[in-house]
Amino acid sequence: MMRKVPFYRPCVGEEEIAEVVATLRGGWLTTGPRTKQFEGEFAAYLGQRHAVAVNSCTAALHLALEAIGVQAGDGVVVPTMTFAATAEVVRYFQAHPILVDCREEDFNLDVADAERRIVAEQGKGRRVLAIIPVHYGGQIGDVAGVQDLARRHGLRIVEDAAHCCPAHFWESRKQKAESRNLKPGAGDLKPEKGEVQEEGVWRSVGWGADISCYSFYANKTITTGEGGMACTGNDAYAERMRIMSLHGISKDAWKRYTGEGSWYYEILAPGFKYNMTDIAAAIGIHQVRKADRLHRRRTDLAAAYQQRLGGIEEIILPKQLPGRIHSWHLYPIRLRLDRLSIDRGEFIRRLSERGIGSSVHWLPLHMHPYYREMYGYKPEDFPVAARLYPELVTLPLFPDMEEGDVDAVCQAVVEGIMRG
Secondary structure (H helix, E strand, C coil): CCCCECCCCCCCCHHHHHHHHHHHHHCCCCCCHHHHHHHHHHHHHHCCCEEEEECCHHHHHHHHHHHHCCCCCCEEEEECCCCHHHHHHHHCCCCEEEEECECCCCCCECHHHHHHHHHHHHHCCCCEEEECCECHHHCCCCHHHHHHHHHHHCCEEEEECCCCCCCEEEEEHHHCCCCCCCCCCCCCECCCCCCCCCCEEEEECCCCCCEEEEECECCCCCCCECCEEEEECCHHHHHHHHHHCECCECCCHHHHHCCCCCCCCCECCCCCECECCHHHHHHHHHHHHCHHHHHHHHHHHHHHHHHHHCCCCCEECCCCCCCEECCCCCEEEEECHHHCCCCHHHHHHHHHHCCECCECCCCCHHHCHHHHHHHCCCHHHCHHHHHHHHHEEEECCCCCCCHHHHHHHHHHHHHHHHCC
């Protein structure tokens, strides 16, 4: 019998189920004590000062841009190799997403290309206020390069870390990286023996960013079903995002329905309806507690793929770059189309024929109709992303996968390639 493997299946245990049931029986369903508890545990886990829980990473990104003061007409640097949300939140302000090409080795933002495009925009008299690096698939990008670029051009850094929890990068003492808002905390790791030669320290994702944003969508490394978090070391940003996440009502507005609250509240600004519910937070509390275990399983599965598929010349496998600890949210392979008699569409069809789910991450933003028509982009304007896109296929990777699942996926990949 053919073994079917879905693209993703959430890893939710009895602890999450019991916490949700307790929440339902407790009579408090919307933003309340469990949301506050989740915020505290998540902030501590990543070594952050503040964490603001919201209903999506998109909401977190929107609140972050509002907090740093993005205005209509501003430029915000965004990689073209990303999901819709990263650029669409820029357009919410009638601001201008400055799209940037990616690097072939990790699909992350190309800092050199970003600088060229920033200088061009500044030459037109446009204010470039911020940069939104995206850590593709869970591998942290060029953090030192982005921070140096931001210092030289006066940019705020808002990280789209939707794929990263946990993920780390090595900060060399020689780099003398400027820590913008944070102090050493729980997010720091000690290096493995022999892993990195020069003196330094492991930093958690989000280190050095003005604000970092996380996703808890169903297929992410930890989940609340739907949900997100905005983290920062800046007190003013945190307070602004918290207020704006619930209609611009004065902070701790949820307490007005408790014994320690008051019926009176004030609207401080026209905000949004982005708050997380206690039902979602009940799941998140236990997900963050098991985040390290889930990460170890993902890492083991990535290694199993490498062992089984590493000798196949028709594909290129993802790899963890030196000085990185990959979250392995995604496992994107590249098809060497010049060595194949089929295209990606046929390859995906063959996987599906064998009961294997897959996906593609992503059609670059500049190739979508909206950005093509709004800004007149052509595929060749971002040559690396345009070249990589037809080769990309994301294979299943989730903590509850079994060895038999990995074998089934790998067998389907091999048969799909080798069949005429």
